[in-house]
Amino acid sequence: MARETLVDSRQEILRTAARLFQQRGYDATSMNDVAASLKLSKGGLYHHFQSKDEILFEIMDHAMEITQERVINPVRGIADAEERLRALIRLHIEVVLSPRDREITVMLHENHPLPPALRKRINSRKKEYVHFLENLMAEAQKVRHPHSTKGKVSPRAAAFALLGMLNWIYQWYKPEGDLQAQNLIPQFTELIFGGIFA
Numbered sequence: 001m002a003r004e005t006l007v008d009s010r011q012e013i014l015r016t017a018a019r020l021f022q023q024r025g026y027d028a029t030s031m032n033d034v035a036a037s038l039k040l041s042k043g044g045l046y047h048h049f050q051s052k053d054e055i056l057f058e059i060m061d062h063a064m065e066i067t068q069e070r071v072i073n074p075v076r077g078i079a080d081a082e083e084r085l086r087a088l089i090r091l092h093i094e095v096v097l098s099p100r101d102r103e104i105t106v107m108l109h110e111n112h113p114l115p116p117a118l119r120k121r122i123n124s125r126k127k128e129y130v131h132f133l134e135n136l137m138a139e140a141q142k143v144r145h146p147h148s149t150k151g152k153v154s155p156r157a158a159a160f161a162l163l164g165m166l167n168w169i170y171q172w173y174k175p176e177g178d179l180q181a182q183n184l185i186p187q188f189t190e191l192i193f194g195g196i197f198a
Helices: 002-024 031-037 042-048 052-076 081-097 102-109 116-144 155-172 181-196
Strands: none
Touching: 002 031, 002 042, 002 052, 002 102, 031 042, 031 052, 052 081, 052 102, 052 116, 081 102, 081 116, 081 155, 081 181, 102 155, 116 155, 155 181
């Protein structure tokens, strides 16, 4: 039971810290702020995490786990490249807009404060996702234009363009606005298939 409580506490700390980092920014949030939000003593917080850097790294690492579990793993099993890409766009949007996954949004903009060794570990996980997407873009392009090489957008440029579009959604998305997730998914899918692959 104690082990379970410890794990739950760590998750709760990460979730609260992610929310604070998102609202105030990483630099403007202190360990005291995180402890106060959780009604923990500073010593109680340091019992779980040695530093703010460690908390940020854990948030980012958890965000990459979420991406692996909810985006990459489910699409791997789809045989058709176009269907795989459509599923990836949908799942990635769902993760970015999920209110319980604040970790994702923190990960997107707070990479710079991490110490070099930790930043390197996160960046290598991000690169794996970019490579996965780049290969998928190349496959989908071959399906669409098996004999054409002229005027193609490079798979790498296409991967970065798609990630830029998807990851930026949380900056402007309003749950009560006109663009709901169910409208966004077909529109963003059309932007990729009607634009990059046209």
